[in-house]
Amino acid sequence: MADIEHVVVLMLENRSFDSMLGRLYPDDPDYRGLTLNEYNTFGNSGFGVWNNTGMTPATACMPDPDPGEAFTDMNFQLFGTSGRSDDVPPTMCGFAENYVTKAKGAASAVMHYFTPEQVPMISTLAKAFGVCDCWHASAPCQTWPNRFFAHTGTSLGYVDNKTFPIPFRAPSIFGRLEDCGKDWRVYFHDMPQSMLLRDVWSLATSHYRFFSQFLADASQGALPSYSFIEPGYFIDLFDNFMPNDEHPPHNVVHGEKLIADVYNAVRNSKCWKSTLLIITYDEHGGCYDHVSPPPAVPPDDNVSEPDNFSFNAYGVRVPAVLVSPYIPPGSKIRPPPNTDGSVTPFDHTSIIRTLRELFDLGDKLTARDDAAPSLAGALSLAAPNNDGPPSINPSLVQALPAVLSARAAAAPNSMQESLANAAANLPLSAPASDDAIQAGVTPTSAGYPTVALAAASATARTNLFLGVSTKHS
Amino acid sequence: MNKESAQRSFGLFILVWCVVAAISQAAVPVTGQSAPPAAESKSVASTSAPAPSTDGAISAPAPKEPGSVQIFGLVDGPSGPLISGKDKANHDIQSRVGLNGKLWVVLTQPLPLSPDKYALFMNGTEVKGLEPALDGSYQSEARATMHALVFTLQRNKNNDSFWKDLLGSVAGMHVPVVVSLGEQSADGKSARPTIVGSGVAASSFELEVIGFWRLIFALAVVVAVISLVWGHARTRTTLRNSYLPQIKPSQQTYSLARWQMAFWFTLIFAAFVGLFVVLWDTNTISSQALALMGISSGTALAAVAVDVMKDSPADAANRGLQALGLKTYADVLRVQQEIADRKTELAGLETSESDARHGRHGRSPAEERRKQLQIEIQDRDNILRTYNANIQPFLTQGWFKDITTDINGTTIHRLQAVCWTFTLGAVFVITVYRTLAMPEFNGTLLTLMGISSAGYVGFKYPEVNS
Numbered sequence: 001m002a003d004i005e006h007v008v009v010l011m012l013e014n015r016s017f018d019s020m021l022g023r024l025y026p027d028d029p030d031y032r033g034l035t036l037n038e039y040n041t042f043g044n045s046g047f048g049v050w051n052n053t054g055m056t057p058a059t060a061c062m063p064d065p066d067p068g069e070a071f072t073d074m075n076f077q078l079f080g081t082s083g084r085s086d087d088v089p090p091t092m093c094g095f096a097e098n099y100v101t102k103a104k105g106a107a108s109a110v111m112h113y114f115t116p117e118q119v120p121m122i123s124t125l126a127k128a129f130g131v132c133d134c135w136h137a138s139a140p141c142q143t144w145p146n147r148f149f150a151h152t153g154t155s156l157g158y159v160d161n162k163t164f165p166i167p168f169r170a171p172s173i174f175g176r177l178e179d180c181g182k183d184w185r186v187y188f189h190d191m192p193q194s195m196l197l198r199d200v201w202s203l204a205t206s207h208y209r210f211f212s213q214f215l216a217d218a219s220q221g222a223l224p225s226y227s228f229i230e231p232g233y234f235i236d237l238f239d240n241f242m243p244n245d246e247h248p249p250h251n252v253v254h255g256e257k258l259i260a261d262v263y264n265a266v267r268n269s270k271c272w273k274s275t276l277l278i279i280t281y282d283e284h285g286g287c288y289d290h291v292s293p294p295p296a297v298p299p300d301d302n303v304s305e306p307d308n309f310s311f312n313a314y315g316v317r318v319p320a321v322l323v324s325p326y327i328p329p330g331s332k333i334r335p336p337p338n339t340d341g342s343v344t345p346f347d348h349t350s351i352i353r354t355l356r357e358l359f360d361l362g363d364k365l366t367a368r369d370d371a372a373p374s375l376a377g378a379l380s381l382a383a384p385n386n387d388g389p390p391s392i393n394p395s396l397v398q399a400l401p402a403v404l405s406a407r408a409a410a411a412p413n414s415m416q417e418s419l420a421n422a423a424a425n426l427p428l429s430a431p432a433s434d435d436a437i438q439a440g441v442t443p444t445s446a447g448y449p450t451v452a453l454a455a456a457s458a459t460a461r462t463n464l465f466l467g468v469s470t471k472h473s
Numbered sequence: 474m475n476k477e478s479a480q481r482s483f484g485l486f487i488l489v490w491c492v493v494a495a496i497s498q499a500a501v502p503v504t505g506q507s508a509p510p511a512a513e514s515k516s517v518a519s520t521s522a523p524a525p526s527t528d529g530a531i532s533a534p535a536p537k538e539p540g541s542v543q544i545f546g547l548v549d550g551p552s553g554p555l556i557s558g559k560d561k562a563n564h565d566i567q568s569r570v571g572l573n574g575k576l577w578v579v580l581t582q583p584l585p586l587s588p589d590k591y592a593l594f595m596n597g598t599e600v601k602g603l604e605p606a607l608d609g610s611y612q613s614e615a616r617a618t619m620h621a622l623v624f625t626l627q628r629n630k631n632n633d634s635f636w637k638d639l640l641g642s643v644a645g646m647h648v649p650v651v652v653s654l655g656e657q658s659a660d661g662k663s664a665r666p667t668i669v670g671s672g673v674a675a676s677s678f679e680l681e682v683i684g685f686w687r688l689i690f691a692l693a694v695v696v697a698v699i700s701l702v703w704g705h706a707r708t709r710t711t712l713r714n715s716y717l718p719q720i721k722p723s724q725q726t727y728s729l730a731r732w733q734m735a736f737w738f739t740l741i742f743a744a745f746v747g748l749f750v751v752l753w754d755t756n757t758i759s760s761q762a763l764a765l766m767g768i769s770s771g772t773a774l775a776a777v778a779v780d781v782m783k784d785s786p787a788d789a790a791n792r793g794l795q796a797l798g799l800k801t802y803a804d805v806l807r808v809q810q811e812i813a814d815r816k817t818e819l820a821g822l823e824t825s826e827s828d829a830r831h832g833r834h835g836r837s838p839a840e841e842r843r844k845q846l847q848i849e850i851q852d853r854d855n856i857l858r859t860y861n862a863n864i865q866p867f868l869t870q871g872w873f874k875d876i877t878t879d880i881n882g883t884t885i886h887r888l889q890a891v892c893w894t895f896t897l898g899a900v901f902v903i904t905v906y907r908t909l910a911m912p913e914f915n916g917t918l919l920t921l922m923g924i925s926s927a928g929y930v931g932f933k934y935p936e937v938n939s
Contacts (some may be wrong), residue, residue, distance in 0.1 A: 238790050408793075453852070456855045
């Protein structure tokens with residue numbers, strides 16, 4: 001078994017597998033990418049997958065406006081007008097119609113895909129190491145449920161961001177690492193969504209660091225056993241910082257730079273030979289993907305209200321790239337078949353499963369991560385020989401002041417609004433012990449008309465909670 | 474050094490000679506009171522002729538030899554007391570005769586030649602370029618009529634250096650002068666002092682360098698300008714950068730370029746006013762002084778151009794604050810007031826809450842309002858926290874630190890500009906004091922100042938973008 005001592009996860013936002021990596025291997029019939037024959041219909045029109053050459057800001061921000069991503073939207077995207085059914089596989093036919101009716105956008109926008117040349121960072125790493133073309137979001141739900149699945153193996157029955165009580169009480173992989181004496185850190189840019197987990201509150205001040213610290217830790221060969229990196233969800237006008245989470249309509253070029261920064265830091269770290277880097281996205285965010293999500297093992301007995309969804313199905317495929325010197329170049333990483341010949345796809349709980357396996361963290365968190373295939377099988381080289389590119393160099397993009405101001409004045413997306421609301425309900429400082437943590441409260445909506453105001457709430461309260469004064473401290 | 478003491482020191486630095494003179498004048502009345510001993514005058518030949526009495530009354534002259542003309546005394550008009558000699562307290566008499574005044578040289582007997590054949594000597598040096606003397610008759614207090622020569626103490630290009638030598642480097646408001654006369658040679662170009670006082674006191678007087686009211690006027694003008702420029706600097710953005718309009722004016726950082734500009738403006742203005750009231754001349758600004766003002770103005774202009782040339786951290790902060798609804802400092806005050814208002818209302822609600830809760834189920838209207846107020850207070854508090862976190866790099870850290878540092882700390886190009894400005898400023902003040910003229914800096918010194926300023930502007934470009 002590969003000698004992995006460090007696992008680094010970078011989880012970006014709201015892109016489907018087809019939209020980012022669908023044309024990575026266009027001539028390989030074994031690769032589950034786009035054939036360019038895929039389409040959706042709306043009214044009497046068909047909308048095929050498409051791409052435009054070049055990489056203008058407009059292209060890099062597609063789809064714009066943000067597609068619908070609530071549970072009801074996703075059901076429509078997967079099942080069309082017929083609605084969710086446990087008996088019929090999703091037909092993936094409702095993306096275009098949902099986008100037109102919900103987001104009021106041009107139908108073709110959600111059918112757009114990027115070529116490898118347009119997203120060279122993730123594409124380069126996918127080819128230099130391994131790409132998972134069978135990694136699904138854990139549930140056909142919004143960001144928070146899927147991110148909580150990545151941390152805890154469940155969303156406790158919640159399907160939409162704004163409905164979650166804060167703190168989220170499910171035991172997390174961070175708590176398990178702590179219990180087992182393994183070091184871990186969350187590196188973030190503005191407000192870490194994972195900070196809403198109950199079992200990290202009393203540990204937050206010592207385990208949450210700004211992203212700049214990740215670069216320093218990697219440089220010094222001081223990466224912890226588990227690093228979870230959260231992108232910047234908000235614009236920061238004070239630093240001319242555009243969100244690098246790739247959440248539509250945020251420019252993917254900024255996310256590409258984040259991918260490059262993370263890879264370059266890990267690749268040039270003393271920890272490189274013993275590190276597994278996982279780059280993935282929380283959910284598809286309304287972007288088209290042609291593969292129907294298969295059924296899934298429910299994590300627990302919780303069901304959503306009023307939809308009565310038992311989390312017995314995965315979400316849409318999301319991009320996932322594994323990077324390690326133990327992974328052969330050009331790998332197409334797929335889960336091994338089960339004993340009955342069926343295949344359980346990778347999902348976010350595969351991260352939990354892999355961590356449990358690599359670091360001997362004990363029993364499952366939920367039935368979902370118990371059933372999830374481990375990623376350890378991708379580490380197939382006998383020795384860490386695949387060093388990949390020494391570094392990857394993203395194109396430098398500096399947003400114009402007018403663009404920055406316009407983005408800051410726009411209405412926040414669901415993720416941003418939910419984070420700001422949650423931040424407003426955070427304690428003024430992290431509780432010193434678990435006993436001091438009060439019961440969960442569903443955040444009251446404060447109402448943030450602009451991204452800038454939502455960002456002010458999120459970052460100011462995060463800094464208070466963590467006891468830091470500025471972004472770079 | 475804090476900013477207040479720095480400004481105070483600077484102001485005192487400029488006014489030092491005026492202040493010394495003012496103190497001296499304040500202690501001494503215009504005439505007839507005690508005064509510090511005058512500086513020793515340049516020696517001239519003295520005679521043993523009897524001096525006039527100390528009260529100015531004229532007794533009969535007693536020439537040393539018959540036919541020998543001597544200076545009996547000095548006056549400032551056809552009658553009145555002598556301005557030469559000593560007063561009753563045996564102090565030098567502080568005259569009112571100064572530049573552009575008329576000096577009456579009272580003689581022991583009429584002169585053999587016409588008045589225009591005589592030259593005036595002060596401290597043994599001929600005062601060239603004066604208009605020919607006029608004949609005058611002096612009526613003494615003893616009602617004796619005596620012959621006098623009347624000279625108008627004009628300053629022109631022929632005697633400019635003489636007056637500057639005489640009036641420069643003075644420690645008070647008067648300078649001691651010993652007067653003598655001499656017959657001009659046949660060609661009218663040279664003369665020797667041959668007619669001297671009947672005693673040293675008879676031909677000695679205290680030439681007025683600057684009148685008391687003129688000094689007061691000059692001080693008032695200079696102090697007014699200094700107050701306008703430097704006094705405003707404490708509370709307004711006259712000498713500050715104004716990078717962020719959301720910051721209180723008194724907390725903005727000081728601008729090196731603006732400070733330099735104000736420094737030279739103040740020095741040159743004060744020198745101009747000072748020279749005007751002493752020399753009564755408006756043509757005192759040298760081309761080098763103009764060059765210094767030009768360099769400082771050009772530096773300030775270039776610094777502003779650099780500031781607006783490219784998107785800077787200040788621009789980013791400004792955008793960020795504007796996005797939060799904070800366009801000016803008034804908006805910050807408004808948000809603070811909104812928080813205070815809501816806290817006041819919240820306190821009132823909490824007082825009456827227990828009454829409202831009785832007999833009610835669920836949230837009372839007061840509870841609903843309280844929750845709403847808490848959220849509104851928190852949102853505004855978040856805005857202010859963001860504001861306070863992001864304005865820190867743009868707050869003043871004191872005058873000296875502001876002008877010698879950028880966002881990354883002390884910089885050599887700023888230190889260099891400050892040092893050379895102070896050095897040349899000191900040279901400027903000393904030169905004006907000693908020569909009663911603005912200095913004629915040579916080209917090398919001006920080039921040095923130019924290089925220093927250019928270096929500052931050049932290094933400011935990356936500084937703005939750091």
